[in-house]
Amino acid sequence: MSNNKLLEVINLKKSFGGIQAVNVSNLMFTENILTSIIGPNGAGKTTYFDLISRFQSQDDGEIYFEGKNISSSQPYRIARLGTVRTFQLTKVFERMNVLENLMFAGSTTKNDSFISSIIKFPSQKEYEEELKNKAYEVMKLLNIEQMANSYARELSGGQKKLLELGRAIVKSPRVLLLDEPLAGVNPKLSEQILEIIDNLIIEGKTVLMVEHNIEAVMRVSARVVVMAQGEIIADGSPNEIRADEKVIDAYLGSTNE
Amino acid sequence: MRLSGRGIVTGLVTIFSLASVYILNTGNATRLILSLLTFAGIYGLSAIGLNVHFGWTGLLNFGHAAFMGMGAYVTLLLVPHAAGREGEITTSGLHIFPAAVIGVIAASLLGLLLGLPALRLRGDYLAIVTIAAAEIFRLLVRDLEGLTGGVYGIISYSDSLQKYRPKLLDSLLKDIDASLNQVWVGVLAWFSIVIVLLILRRLNNSPWGRALRAVREDEDAVRALGKNAVWLKLQSFMLGAGIGGLSGIFLAFNYGSLQVTTFVPLLTFYIWAIMILGGVGSLSGPVYGAVVFWVIISETDKIAGLIFENANGQQLAGVRFALVGLLIMLLMIYRPSGLLGKKEELLLNVK
Numbered sequence: 154m155s156n157n158k159l160l161e162v163i164n165l166k167k168s169f170g171g172i173q174a175v176n177v178s179n180l181m182f183t184e185n186i187l188t189s190i191i192g193p194n195g196a197g198k199t200t201y202f203d204l205i206s207r208f209q210s211q212d213d214g215e216i217y218f219e220g221k222n223i224s225s226s227q228p229y230r231i232a233r234l235g236t237v238r239t240f241q242l243t244k245v246f247e248r249m250n251v252l253e254n255l256m257f258a259g260s261t262t263k264n265d266s267f268i269s270s271i272i273k274f275p276s277q278k279e280y281e282e283e284l285k286n287k288a289y290e291v292m293k294l295l296n297i298e299q300m301a302n303s304y305a306r307e308l309s310g311g312q313k314k315l316l317e318l319g320r321a322i323v324k325s326p327r328v329l330l331l332d333e334p335l336a337g338v339n340p341k342l343s344e345q346i347l348e349i350i351d352n353l354i355i356e357g358k359t360v361l362m363v364e365h366n367i368e369a370v371m372r373v374s375a376r377v378v379v380m381a382q383g384e385i386i387a388d389g390s391p392n393e394i395r396a397d398e399k400v401i402d403a404y405l406g407s408t409n410e
Numbered sequence: 411m412r413l414s415g416r417g418i419v420t421g422l423v424t425i426f427s428l429a430s431v432y433i434l435n436t437g438n439a440t441r442l443i444l445s446l447l448t449f450a451g452i453y454g455l456s457a458i459g460l461n462v463h464f465g466w467t468g469l470l471n472f473g474h475a476a477f478m479g480m481g482a483y484v485t486l487l488l489v490p491h492a493a494g495r496e497g498e499i500t501t502s503g504l505h506i507f508p509a510a511v512i513g514v515i516a517a518s519l520l521g522l523l524l525g526l527p528a529l530r531l532r533g534d535y536l537a538i539v540t541i542a543a544a545e546i547f548r549l550l551v552r553d554l555e556g557l558t559g560g561v562y563g564i565i566s567y568s569d570s571l572q573k574y575r576p577k578l579l580d581s582l583l584k585d586i587d588a589s590l591n592q593v594w595v596g597v598l599a600w601f602s603i604v605i606v607l608l609i610l611r612r613l614n615n616s617p618w619g620r621a622l623r624a625v626r627e628d629e630d631a632v633r634a635l636g637k638n639a640v641w642l643k644l645q646s647f648m649l650g651a652g653i654g655g656l657s658g659i660f661l662a663f664n665y666g667s668l669q670v671t672t673f674v675p676l677l678t679f680y681i682w683a684i685m686i687l688g689g690v691g692s693l694s695g696p697v698y699g700a701v702v703f704w705v706i707i708s709e710t711d712k713i714a715g716l717i718f719e720n721a722n723g724q725q726l727a728g729v730r731f732a733l734v735g736l737l738i739m740l741l742m743i744y745r746p747s748g749l750l751g752k753k754e755e756l757l758l759n760v761k
Contacts, residue, residue: 206634208630208633208634227633227638228633228634229632229633229635229636229637229638229639232633232634232635232636232637233636237634237635237636238634239634240630240631240634244628244630244631244634245627245628245631246623246624246627246628246631247627247628248623248626248627249620249623249624249627253620253623256617256620257617257620257621257624257635258635260617260620260621262636262637262638264617265617265618265620265621265637265642266618267613267618267645267649269617269618270612270613270616270617270618270619271609271612271613271616271618273612273616277616277617281617317631320631320635324635324636
């Protein structure tokens with residue numbers, strides 16, 4: 154495990170009508186590993202994701218990305234720094250086809266601009282070609298290339314998960330925040346997604362994942378963070394977590410998991 | 411362009427609509443059809459602008475009349491005109507072309523001004539703000555009498571456009587019963603439609619158009635992918651507002667005198683009806699929608715008169731609106747995506 158601080162939060166607090174959703178005093182994520190966040194329903198995992206990707210504002214506390222304070226940045230700024238997230242309830246662009254979904258994700262702001270779109274610079278055409286190739290590579294990786302020209306709404310739930318993951322991959326971010334990437338996905342597809350995540354780590358990406366599939370989490374994660382009632386109750390390697398009494402009480406239930 | 415089933419049906423409906431005008435109006439059909447096509451061109455152009463907002467970007471703009479009004483007022487006040495209670499004459503002014511360009515830019519800037527605070531809102535909240543803003547615009551124009559002519563309106567501005575009417579048009583229409591002024595405005599409106607559609611087609615097939623569609627589909631996902639959704643919405647708002655402004659200028663020149671009551675919310679709802687009839691999200695749909703809409707609006711009283719021979723004017727007006735409603739309902743039941751809209755991209759189920 155390297156010790157490069159990538160993402161760090163200090164005293165992050167968020168409550169909804171008196172109920173403390175997130176209360177994390179200090180949590181640091183290091184580069185190039187897969188960290189999973191687990192915990193019972195309502196533990197604040199997704200809220201935590203929303204806070205560090207700035208889709209929700211914290212009541213208090215600070216967030217640093219590579220030492221840079223991003224506590225009040227806009228969500229799209231966070232993404233531009235290299236952190237791309239997915240959503241628990243998949244958010245694909247339903248009435249656009251799969252290829253367009255991926256090409257939009259990969260496209261730069263400059264390429265998307267009104268001026269270059271109305272003039273249609275030759276460089277834009279070239280870039281779009283590149284983008285298309287890249288999109289097809291990702292579709293091949295995710296095994297959805299036969300769906301390239303289908304509307305995203307026509308995909309199955311699992312394929313939508315794949316497409317959302319694909320959109321994140323096309324952007325080639327440094328950090329991926331995956332919110333339940335395996336939820337509602339069949340076992341075979343789950344394995345495939347885990348393999349893709351594994352490859353991302355090998356390529357040097359950092360992945361944070363919220364997931365309920367404990368068996369998978371324990372098998373693939375380098376580090377597991379356990380949340381309950383907004384707080385972090387355990388943080389360590391899968392083996393340490395498996396043996397932790399507090400975690401067994403709050404979440405795992407029995408040691409026979 | 412590839413001829414699709416949808417395209418054929420749309421063509422047939424449009425031709426049938428115009429043919430019915432001929433059948434229902436022996437005697438003055440030509441004049442009526444030319445007038446109708448002028449209105450259809452102007453309203454169609456406006457609906458194309460609204461379609462950029464709603465069809466492309468998913469923005470619920472219910473204040474389109476304000477953008478049309480902004481374009482019209484700024485342009486008319488820049489060319490020679492007479493305004494206000496005393497009909498105070500302004501003889502100096504710009505040529506119509508630069509004035510119209512400034513009018514379009516002003517409408518666009520109104521879009522920016524309105525969009526800056528409003529586009530942070532979502533869906534129906536934006537709808538409420540835009541309808542309120544349009545009313546504020548209209549009431550301001552009404553009450554700032556010194557500047558805008560207020561309730562007395564603006565007159566004597568037509569010449570600034572009509573003096574550029576080509577002689578060719580006059581000789582072509584020599585033997586035809588038609589208003590030359592109106593036909594000239596109609597020709598320009600339809601010419602603008604062609605230009606605007608060519609530009610929009612270019613944009614629709616571009617990364618920018620793709621980005622707007624993505625905003626329409628899911629703003630959160632757009633943000634999560636590092637794109638500034640508010641800025642994209644703002645650009646869309648300005649473009650559509652500019653197109654609306656241009657159509658407002660034509661509307662003013664079609665009337666010959668400008669009344670502030672032209673820009674009541676009803677105008678916005680007419681434009682909405684045209685966009686929905688034509689097919690939300692389709693490029694040229696609003697144009698056909700506009701023709702069919704104007705035929706329905708202008709001919710239903712005659713159809714009502716045929717059905718109820720002994721009815722008086724007031725009764726007919728009531729039947730007419732019932733017929734308009736019935737026709738629009740039938741179209742919506744059998745073609746919920748509009749004449750040219752794609753069913754797979756049916757856009758009326760707003761989140």
